[in-house]
Amino acid sequence: MTIRLRPNYIIYLFGSIIALLILAHIAGLVIFYYFRHTGSYYTLEYFNFASENNFPTFFSSMQLLCCSLVLALIAIIHKKRGLKWVWHWAGLSALFLFMSLDESLMIHETVSIKTRQYMNLQGENFFVWIIPYSLLVLLVGIAYLRFLFGLPLYVRQRVILAAAVFVTAAIGLEAVESYYFTITGVLDFNFAMLIALEEAMEMIGILLFLYTLFHYIAYHLKGVELHLKSEAAAIPLAPVARQKSHPTLSEPGMHPQLASQGRIS
Numbered sequence: 001m002t003i004r005l006r007p008n009y010i011i012y013l014f015g016s017i018i019a020l021l022i023l024a025h026i027a028g029l030v031i032f033y034y035f036r037h038t039g040s041y042y043t044l045e046y047f048n049f050a051s052e053n054n055f056p057t058f059f060s061s062m063q064l065l066c067c068s069l070v071l072a073l074i075a076i077i078h079k080k081r082g083l084k085w086v087w088h089w090a091g092l093s094a095l096f097l098f099m100s101l102d103e104s105l106m107i108h109e110t111v112s113i114k115t116r117q118y119m120n121l122q123g124e125n126f127f128v129w130i131i132p133y134s135l136l137v138l139l140v141g142i143a144y145l146r147f148l149f150g151l152p153l154y155v156r157q158r159v160i161l162a163a164a165v166f167v168t169a170a171i172g173l174e175a176v177e178s179y180y181f182t183i184t185g186v187l188d189f190n191f192a193m194l195i196a197l198e199e200a201m202e203m204i205g206i207l208l209f210l211y212t213l214f215h216y217i218a219y220h221l222k223g224v225e226l227h228l229k230s231e232a233a234a235i236p237l238a239p240v241a242r243q244k245s246h247p248t249l250s251e252p253g254m255h256p257q258l259a260s261q262g263r264i265s
Contacts, residue, residue: 007214011207014063018203021056025049025196033189049199050192052106056199063206064100068093070213077221088147095140108133130174137167152220158212166205173198 028044046054071093078086102108108129148156177194181187 007211007218011211011214014207014210017059018200018207021047021049021059021203022196022200025056025199026193029189029192029196033192048192050187050195057103060199060203060206061100061104063203063210064096064103067206067210067213068096068100070210070217071096074213074217074221077217081221085147085150088144092144130171130178134171137171152216155212155216155220158208158215162205162209162212164205165201165208169198169201169205173201 024047025044028047032044045051047056048054049056051057071089075086075089075093078084078089098107111132112129148159151159173194177191177198180191180194184191
């Protein structure tokens with residue numbers, strides 16, 4: 001069986017889900033804050049970008065995991081074809097796998113607590129994780145500089161654009177949210193809209209990067225086909241030798257008495 005993935009369909013599907021999640025988040029905020037419909041709070045939590053363990057969190061984690069799998073596929077193709085940058089592609093796959101786990105398991109929350117303790121910071125510094133993660137982004141950028149300029153021009157431009165959108169949201173807007181919360185001390189509608197903008201930009205950045213990976217596979221690796229074949233179908237069965245059967249009562253030369261004793265003369 002041959003599996004052919006259509007990247008455009010995947011991009012359209014993910015884009016539609018992002019749009020629906022953004023609309024659901026904004027609609028829930030408007031109903032809760034402006035119409036004072038407190039009963040919508042529990043429904044809002046399922047689509048609230050500021051909450052965890054809900055639909056936006058699951059989708060973001062799935063997006064990052066999808067990127068990790070595609071990057072792993074590219075690394076395997078490069079290795080089989082003897083191309084460069086195998087370990088760089090594999091490293092990106094591992095990085096996106098960590099990001100997917102971080103999104104679902106909230107690893108950055110633990111990092112915030114440890115960083116706050118290490119730096120002896122006082123108060124509720126929810127966004128302290130920005131400091132170590134910014135250093136990680138800087139180190140990855142330096143380590144992958146040669147790899148980036150080794151990519152085709154079109155791919156390199158799209159990767160830079162996707163990274164700029166994602167990092168601006170994940171670190172830049174997080175810093176803005178931290179400043180806003182420090183000044184106001186409240187989690188109001190404006191703060192929730194900042195979070196909506198941040199999460200939307202992160203999802204769009206990941207989607208743009210995923211589209212770039214599909215483009216790279218299609219036009220620079222000349223496409224990939226997945227063939228699924230069962231082991232039983234792949235290995236031919238050995239012919240079974242025919243065994244000579246005993247004659248039956250209907251066959252000539254068979255004595256009835258010997259047949260009843262189960263012997264053949």
